[in-house]
Amino acid sequence: MAKADRYSPSSSPLYERFPLKYTNHRILDVVVSLLLASLLLYRLLHLHHHGIAWLIALSCESWFAFFWLLAVSTKWTPAEFKTYPERLSERVEERGLPAVDMFVTTADPVLEPPIITVNTVLSLMAVDYPVSKLACYVSDDGCSPLTYYSLVEASKFARLWVPFCKKYNVHVRAPFRYFSVAEVSSGNGESSEFRQECEKMKEEYGKLCCKIEEATGKQPSSWDVTYSGDLAAFAHVERRNHPTIIKVIWENKYDTWAGEEGLPHLVYISREKHPEHPHHYRAGAMNVLTRVSGVMTNAPLMLNMDCDMYANNPLIVRYAMCVLLDARREEGFVQFPQSFYGALKDDPFGNQLVVLLQFVGAGISGIQGAFYGGTGCFHRRKVIYGLCPVDNTGKQDRREFSEKELLRIFGTSIEFAESAGLALKGHTNSQTNTSRGRLLDSVEVANQVAGCNYESSSNWGKPNIGWQYGSTTEDVLTGLGIHTRGWSSVMCNPYPVAFLGCAPTGGPASLTQQKRWATGLLEILISGRNPLISVFTAKLQFRQCLAYLWINNNSNFLSSAIPSSLLIASSTTPISSRSCKIQESTS
Numbered sequence: 001m002a003k004a005d006r007y008s009p010s011s012s013p014l015y016e017r018f019p020l021k022y023t024n025h026r027i028l029d030v031v032v033s034l035l036l037a038s039l040l041l042y043r044l045l046h047l048h049h050h051g052i053a054w055l056i057a058l059s060c061e062s063w064f065a066f067f068w069l070l071a072v073s074t075k076w077t078p079a080e081f082k083t084y085p086e087r088l089s090e091r092v093e094e095r096g097l098p099a100v101d102m103f104v105t106t107a108d109p110v111l112e113p114p115i116i117t118v119n120t121v122l123s124l125m126a127v128d129y130p131v132s133k134l135a136c137y138v139s140d141d142g143c144s145p146l147t148y149y150s151l152v153e154a155s156k157f158a159r160l161w162v163p164f165c166k167k168y169n170v171h172v173r174a175p176f177r178y179f180s181v182a183e184v185s186s187g188n189g190e191s192s193e194f195r196q197e198c199e200k201m202k203e204e205y206g207k208l209c210c211k212i213e214e215a216t217g218k219q220p221s222s223w224d225v226t227y228s229g230d231l232a233a234f235a236h237v238e239r240r241n242h243p244t245i246i247k248v249i250w251e252n253k254y255d256t257w258a259g260e261e262g263l264p265h266l267v268y269i270s271r272e273k274h275p276e277h278p279h280h281y282r283a284g285a286m287n288v289l290t291r292v293s294g295v296m297t298n299a300p301l302m303l304n305m306d307c308d309m310y311a312n313n314p315l316i317v318r319y320a321m322c323v324l325l326d327a328r329r330e331e332g333f334v335q336f337p338q339s340f341y342g343a344l345k346d347d348p349f350g351n352q353l354v355v356l357l358q359f360v361g362a363g364i365s366g367i368q369g370a371f372y373g374g375t376g377c378f379h380r381r382k383v384i385y386g387l388c389p390v391d392n393t394g395k396q397d398r399r400e401f402s403e404k405e406l407l408r409i410f411g412t413s414i415e416f417a418e419s420a421g422l423a424l425k426g427h428t429n430s431q432t433n434t435s436r437g438r439l440l441d442s443v444e445v446a447n448q449v450a451g452c453n454y455e456s457s458s459n460w461g462k463p464n465i466g467w468q469y470g471s472t473t474e475d476v477l478t479g480l481g482i483h484t485r486g487w488s489s490v491m492c493n494p495y496p497v498a499f500l501g502c503a504p505t506g507g508p509a510s511l512t513q514q515k516r517w518a519t520g521l522l523e524i525l526i527s528g529r530n531p532l533i534s535v536f537t538a539k540l541q542f543r544q545c546l547a548y549l550w551i552n553n554n555s556n557f558l559s560s561a562i563p564s565s566l567l568i569a570s571s572t573t574p575i576s577s578r579s580c581k582i583q584e585s586t587s
């Protein structure tokens with residue numbers, strides 16, 4: 001097939017949508033709905049005989065019936081998407097693939113040990129995608145020299161690890177998981193050479209862990225690297241009050257197309273913090289990552305990850321490309337499900353999100369598309385910059401902005417405004433390293449756009465621009481904003497699962513997490529960005545709105561149901577979470 005017709009919709013599709021037939025579920029849903037309706041009718045007809053007790057019962061049952069209808073509507077037309085990464089090479093040459101900026105956020109070196117972040121970064125640096133198209137940015141809201149030190153050491157290990165993974169087609173590219181099994185394997189079959197190299201790699205990884213562990217137990221002043229050297233920027237910083245620190249840990253300096261050679265760029269960012277400026281938690285961190293990457297590499301696509309989720313499937317970027325390069329319909333974002341390792345038996349606290357992913361996830365896929373789940377998601381940069389999709393007449397909202405407008409919307413950096421203008425026109429870099437030394441040259445501008453004052457006279461965090469402020473579940477709010485503008489999204493669920501992370505393992509920890517999600521969702525419900533309003537004033541589909549209302553109700557229900565179930569079970573489960581404490585620790 002000629003590469004020229006790579007985006008032709010007539011050629012075999014890169015992904016397909018299959019409606020699912022859950023006939024039995026539907027029958028059951030209808031029966032329960034009828035039973036509920038008859039119960040409500042019965043209550044209503046006999047209300048005058050029973051007084052206040054029945055009135056209370058009627059209101060509770062009506063609320064339940066409403067909640068039930070939301071759930072039925074959300075699940076009614078389930079669908080799933082199938083992607084064909086093997087067809088990508090027929091459509092687009094390797095060097096024609098778009099560049100991707102990958103973001104990892106971390107906030108606390110104690111609750112999120114750097115070795116976890118290091119594994120996430122290593123798994124991303126080793127994905128099966130042209131190296132010169134990738135850049136990895138790590139945002140550290142903890143401003144921790146330990147995290148920085150660990151990443152520097154990890155980049156040294158990556159020079160061995162990434163070629164090893166590619167040479168032997170290793171399936172799991174986060175070393176802590178790869179070496180956790182008794183029998184490690186190669187995708188290319190066993191050989192004595194593989195065994196030898198694998199042993200060496202295990203030894204090197206052991207050394208990396210030891211270095212990080214040793215550093216964790218020591219004061220930075222006694223590390224190999226001291227504050228006076230590479231770590232000078234961290235001297236005397238307070239976690240909540242410090243200037244921006246940006247370090248280019250690794251720059252892939254190939255001037256020309258280097259295919260699989262080398263490593264992707266690796267950049268460390270600790271944005272400026274000041275007690276008088278709100279930092280907006282993860283949403284603030286994501287906006288800084290977006291701006292810094294905008295002036296450094298400006299890739300048209302962005303992947304975002306929590307630091308505790310690693311890439312479990314090395315082909316993830318290619319799976320996402322199947323959706324994002326397909327010409328039939330421009331999707332706003334591609335979400336991969338959140339899956340977790342180390343689950344408790346029978347998942348007593350529902351942390352594996354099984355119902356949410358299998359039933360509700362499939363249901364939402366059949367409406368306007370997956371919710372944005374905060375991690376494991378590929379966004380188009382132009383969508384995050386506020387662009388609307390092509391409308392029914394084939395027109396997209398204007399892409400041309402004057403420099404003045406760009407500066408008003410995106411802040412005072414001329415360099416960033418230029419890069420945003422290009423992104424909105426779709427003219428972003430196809431390759432992340434277009435010229436030697438580009439990253440180092442842009443550190444000064446990157447420092448400017450990462451400052452805590454930068455957003456003050458701009459639209460960042462306001463409706464349509466960047467990650468949205470105003471809710472602790474910035475992911476749902478940001479995804480809702482994108483759907484509200486009329487974009488659809490896709491849930492991509494490859495095998496093996498794309499990303500794996502760790503979930504809270506204790507009841508109280510789960511409760512805190514659920515409570516935070518419930519609070520965030522409630523903040524959305526009572527704000528001007530309530531999905532019900534968007535149905536009438538914007539392009540949110542009605543059933544998608546009901547799905548957003550369902551997730552809101554569901555989360556609030558869970559946050560109140562978990563303590564009850566704990567009381568009933570007299571649970572003595574210990575508190576064992578990191579994630580639930582992060583928002584508290586960074587506030």
Ligand SMILES: O=c1ccn([C@@H]2O[C@H](COP(=O)(O)OP(=O)(O)O[C@H]3O[C@H](CO)[C@@H](O)[C@H](O)[C@H]3O)[C@@H](O)[C@H]2O)c(=O)[nH]1
Nearest residue numbers: 105106107141281282285306307374375473579582583586
């Ligand atoms: O001020 C902050 C707070 C958090 N984080 C990072 O944000 C991520 C998620 O935070 P966490 O406290 O672990 O929240 P969870 O409830 O586990 O995360 C889920 O819920 C969040 C809120 O809806 C989403 O942002 C996440 O992507 C989603 O995985 C982690 O990598 C943190 O390091 C920051 O970078 N800065």
